[in-house]
Amino acid sequence: MSEPYDVDLFVIGGGSGGVRAARIAASYGARVRLAEEYRVGGTCVIRGCVPKKLMVYAGRFAEEFEDAAGFGWEVGAPRFDWSVLKSRRDAEVARLEGLYDANLRRSGVEIVPQRAVIDGPHAVRLADGTRVSARVILVATGATPVHQPVVPGxxxxxxxxxxxxxxxxxxxxxxxxxxxxxxxxxxxxxxxxxxxxxxxxxxxxxxxxxxxxxxxxxxxxxxxxxxxxxxxxxxxxxxxxxxxxxxxxxxxxxxxxxxxxxGRRPNTAGLGLDTVGIAVDPAGAIPVDVFSKTSVPSIYAVGDVTNRANLTPIAIREGHAFADTVFGDKPTSVDHGLIPTAVFSTPEIGVVGHDEDSAWKAFGEIDVYKASFRPMKATLSGREERTLMKIVVERAGNRVVGVHVVGHDAGEIIQAAGIAVTMGATKADFDRTVAVHPTASEELVTMKVPSAPRRPA
Missing domain, CATH: 3.50.50.60 (FAD/NAD(P)-binding domain)
Structure with missing residues (x-):
């Protein structure tokens, strides 16, 4: 007896969300096919987080060479070679792309290196004209950069x-x-x-x-x-x-x-959403419910294409939750309300939870603990830089509702702080935590006196 559909799940888009969804669905026994028109891995792996972070590392070596002199090192005039960085960065991206591809195939997912568009509630059409029927379709096409505003030239x-x-x-x-x-x-x-x-x-x-x-x-x-x-x-x-x-x-x-x-815009143009009655919002995003389901019961969407929280870890969470819900019989939704994140600027930024202004609106009375200081490394290097640590506390329950860090390894620090904030830690919990000395992050557990908060107008 033939199956009613060619596949159980057809995933359009091979980025972080789509790949995770495909692999988890396949682990539940689903027959999965995934179409990617560019390169498997998506924005983060191919032309986003990963290659960008490698470039961030490259740029920071310039300061390391300069700072070394303050610690007794004699370093000759450094020379940077763009072609070497590009070659090695591109090779690492290709290696990761290969791993994504191999892991998908090992999971039993069939990869189709073509563009796919929706051709009905249970069908997609490939660039070569092939029509594939699917019990469930997942759109995970991400977002694309846009020029805003468009100017002459x-x-x-x-x-x-x-x-x-x-x-x-x-x-x-x-x-x-x-x-x-x-x-x-x-x-x-x-x-x-x-x-x-x-x-x-x-x-x-x-x-x-x-x-x-x-x-x-x-x-x-x-x-x-x-x-x-x-x-x-x-x-x-x-x-x-x-x-x-x-x-x-x-x-x-x-x-x-x-x-x-x-700016970036959800990648929904020309996907065939209109053929099944799915209307995108003014930003071009696909509206979905808490389980990532669209207005068409057989079609779901995860990641940046939904414009909920445009971060790689969120796309992965959403993809996994989708597979658990639809193929694992474990209804799972993703909480978008508390997300640790980092900006890999120099100085680096790490944040989790409320900023001071939004905390006022959400909780009324708050306390703010803040420290700005010259990091220990700068005392010998002579570099003029500052580190900022800030904790926002809900006064009524003494709960820490926001942590903000600017300085070296802020992203690493905020990941650990994010665990505490997600668990509902209080300022008293922070205070009774023994400091790791000498570190910059010890300021998070040694700030005892609130600063004067800025009351909203």
Whole structure:
């Protein structure tokens, strides 16, 4: 007797969310097919978190060489070779792509290296015209960079996709934007020695982060690069010496590359969603319920394409929860309310929970504990830098509802702090934790006197 469908699950998109969903569904015995039109691994592995973090590491060596002298080391003039970094970075990305591919096949997932679009509630159509029926369809196509706003000459700029394809390091680069991606790449190029200008139309970087964190990053970046806040790009044009970028204040900057990192949009265009009556929201995202189900019962969506919390670990959680729910008979939803995250700027940023302003709105009376200090390493290196540690506490229950760190290894620190905050730790729990000395993170358990919080207007 033939099966009613060609497969139990068809996954459109081979990024973090889609891959996890496919593997877990297959482990439950589902017949799974996955279509990926570019490279298995998705944005994070191929042209996002992983290659970007490798570039962050590369840029930070410049300071390590400089700081070494303060500790008695004699280091010759360092020389950076972009081609070596690109070659080794690309090789590591290819290695990881191979692992993703191998793990999928080992799990019993069939990989289709083509574009797939929805062709009915239980069907997809491949680029070669093949129609595949599926009991369940999962859309996990992620998001893509967009130019916002579109200005004359926008075609001269690159996005965070093309930045990894640069064969030569730009001596002069203009980065446009004020979010994660713009901040991180501006830091990378400045650290690698490119003359870097960061232009953002807002009055501070990283909208949505705690104000003290934003102030600390603004101060650090104003020292590291040409930071222009409250400005925006009006047009680009090709000049004799490079690209001429015009700003709204009438000024112009000549650079070798312009990187526009002003936003990403869910990858839903041309997916066939309209053929089954799924309407995307104004941002282009697919609306889903707590179990990632769309308005069509047989079609689900996870990851950035839903625009819930656009982070790789969340896409993985959502993909796993989907497979548990649909194929493991274990209904599972993902809590998007408390997510530790890091920004790999220099200085690095790690946060979990509420910032000071949102805590006021959520809990009323709060206490804020804050320490800003020169890290121990800087005392001998002579580097002018500051570390910020901040704890936000709900006064009524003494519960820690937010932790914010700016400084070395902030991402590593916030992962551990995130466990405590997720468990509902109180400030008293932090206080009775023995400090690890001498470390920067010991400040999180030694701050005893609240700072004067900023009351909302």
């Amino acid at each position: 926008a075609e001269l700029a690159i996005t965070s996709n093309e930045v990894f394809e640069l064969e030569e390091q730009p001596k002069r680069i203009l980065v446009v934007g004020g979010g994660y991606i713009a901040v991180e790449f501006a830091g990378v190029f400045a650290n690698l020695g490119s003359r870097t200008t960061l232009v953002h139309r807002g009055d501070k970087l990283l909208r949505g982060f705690d104000e003290d964190v934003r102030d600390a990053l603004d101060a650090a970046y104003a020292h590291r690069m040409d930071l222009r806040l409250g400005r925006h790009l009006t047009r680009l044009e090709r000049g004799e010496g490079g690209i001429l970028a015009h700003l709204d204040d009438g000024g112009a900057i000549e650079v070798d590359q312009v990187l526009v990192a002003t």
